[in-house]
Amino acid sequence: MTRNGQEPSPVNDRAAHTHRLVDSEKWLGLVMISPALLYIVALIGVPLVLAVLYSLSDITTGDPNYHIVGLRNFRNVIQNHVFQRAVWNTFVFTIISMTLVLVLSKILALVLMKDFRGKWLARFLIMLPWTAPIALGTIGWLWMLDSVFSPIDWVFRSLGLLGTPDALLGPNPNLYWLGVPTLAMTSVILVHVWRMLPLATVIVLGGLSSIPQDLLEAAEIDGAGFWRRTFQIVIPLVLPIMTIATLFGIVFTFTDMTVVYVLTRGGPVQTTQVLSTWTFFKGIEGGDLAQGAAISLFLFPVMAAVAILMLRLARRTEVA
Secondary structure, three states: OOOOOOOOOHHHHHHHHHHHHHHOHHHHHHHHHHHHHHHHHHHHHHHHHHHHHHHOEOOOOOOOOOOEOOOHHHHHHHHOHHHHHHHHHHHHHHHHHHHHHHHHHHHHHHHHOOOOOOHHHHHHHHHHHHHOOHHHHHHHHHHHOOOOOOHHHHHHHHOOOOOOOOOOOOOOOOOOOOOOHHHHHHHHHHHHHHHHHHHHHHHHHHHHHOOOHHHHHHHHHOOOOHHHHHHHHHHHHHHHHHHHHHHHHHHHHHHOOHHHHHHOOOOOOOOOOOHHHHHHHHHHHOOOHHHHHHHHHOOHHHHHHHHHHHHHHHHHHHHO
């Protein structure tokens, strides 16, 4: 009964029920997060299921008929020497690249924290590699590392470091950056570091900017030098942010194929092949969708472990 003695109408009940649903945090949260869930399912969940199904079959681009073959593709992939080399190169590529990125980003962030003339120009030049399309930037490096017209080799020849019998880098007029296995892997790593360094620098710079200045000033008054302040104050406070940046960098580096594809295409003689490029060459260009899917699934355990670490670190940071 209402105040005037009338029974509540069904229309009013439905309106009140709808109002309660709109005000409910539970239903509002589900509605707000549903687009992200649909996006993840469509672009990650469905391809992952297809990759698992393809890896258990003999499907190719020439014969799209689906026949279950079990784990045969995984056995063939593991026994392939190119796959074994790609696994090794992927870990070497990731570990060395991320180590260089962390060290250099910390140095650049510390420099950019200081006030000096032309600081805005320095920040612009550091961010430029990240704003440029990765394929376009890598094509620029492909020209710079050319076996005949490399400007890097020209600089070395001008300095007397290359092209003479007693030169430090050898008597040849060029280093053949992308034609020698060791130099090719070095070139791929350096170009990837050039690509990732701006983002890492910005992240570390943000972490350094969040450190209370009165804490550093108090440590300096107490007689703490640069290294003591760095290892006892700066690094512990920036470590959570750097850890998150490292995990994101591992994901980007472990799954990146653009730099290797544009510069070397896995050469010379598969010495710079990584899992992502070998998956593309085998599954897309080679037409063997089944083996390509099997190779791609070897990336899943590493990516899952990194994702778990990210979630745990994010939760620990939120609790802190």
